Amino acid sequence: MSVAENHLNRLKERFNTKLSITEISETNRIRLQIPVEDLVDIMQYIASELLFTSLEAISGVDYETHFDVVYHIDRWDGDPTVLQVHVKVNDRENPAIPTITPIWESANWHERELFDLFGISIINHPNLKRLLLPEEWDDYEHKHISELHPMRRDYHLPEKPFSFKPHTK
């Protein structure tokens, strides 16, 4: 049994009914789909029992019907396994997920970026502010509500962005 299978079996034993997708691709990528309610529990188990020490990235994906939040978690002790945890957020009006900063401090900026660019609110985040866009971005004049969170799919880039037109008299 490979190392990745070993990790997956331990996860299955503990959270059997809660994992909806479990598969291993390219020998060391474990893909999991978990519900939002059990996110903190499962992440706590991954960090403290499976000893996945560092969270590398949190990516938001807008599927137009729902949001998908993808966590990539790995470890640095020579084991090449990467956990890819998908969380589905169905509510498009007020999307929200719980924070995992108490488990991995590195989630702080990634969650702020998620809030900034996708508008997914983070519950109990220690410092929930915009990260890449200016903090007062909401007070600006916006043509469309989607401009508040530009990584959503309904925000379209202009055909010719920022083209310079010289004044002609």
Added chain:
Amino acid sequence: MYIHMGPQHPVNHGLWTLKVKTAGELVIDAEVLIGYVFRMIEKIAESRPYNAIQPLTNRLCYVSGMSWEASYTMAVEKLMGVEVSKRAQYIRTIMLELQRIASHLTWLSAYSTDVGVVTMLVIAYREREYVLDLLEHVTGSRMMYNYFTAGGLRRDLPQGFKEDCHNLTHYLEERLKEYKAILDDSKVFLLRSENVGIITKNDALNLGATGPVLRASGVQADLRKIEPYLVYDELEFDIPMRTSGDCYARYEIRMEEMFQSIRLIRQALDQIPLEGEILQKPPRKLPKGDIYFRTEDPRGEAAFYIIGNDDRIPYRVKIKSPAYSNLAICNYILKGGKVADIAPTVASIDLCMGEIDR
């Protein structure tokens, strides 16, 4: 008292702001503000074919464009299931290691200037110039190379590259030994690096540090060993590791890595096969599915999470930048230190704002 360092300040290389709360000489609190060069590369990537994104990835980092285009190209190739010939893989490895040396030399000149050894500013840049000359000879460009492409490389090595590269490795090895001796004997350098900006092993892991910062804190982690890509599993090299976790350890790691890169380049030059297809035609469309591909950038783990949708245009491209992770730990390191320690600490984590703001 509050001190605002930035967006234009000699301490931060690039545009970002460091807000520091001080009590006398002590730093009580620090906050990092970024986003001054936010170009939305991830969004632009959702609107153009996958091969038109590759020039953008060059612009993520202005000192190591090659490693970013390599990371992106290899992620796309893995998603499409394209296997590159052995010769192309060896050339890629040589290019990446040359780029690593050029990037670390840039860092060395910036860092030693910040801690007061201003002589190194010019010296390190001169050696970097020779590396860039060689890269220009191969790719035709000094910064935005555009050399890697899905399916291989844009062109083969020029005539006489092998001899030039061998000569350069010998030259660099001699010179780097000299510079290490200069810096290790400099009292100013040691005073401002040793026991400054310490980060412990558990903190480094939990806060998400990668690359030389993580290795300086006692974790022997390098993706070239953990998850070998290209031909790194056929070559011999060591992963340097230090346990003190201060600025001096980070400097030692990067110095050691340059020597290891030289070792890698020499082996690759000797083993490079003469025959092999340089460029093969890649498929036009990205298949349905997703990939998380990571490489060891000069700064740490650089990764791309790409979702394909059976189309030329990817559905989503997520860029995981190592400098972003390392800058996020900055305020934790600075807290409790002296104001004068801010400059070496910030410089020692090797920032590049292009890839942090994306």
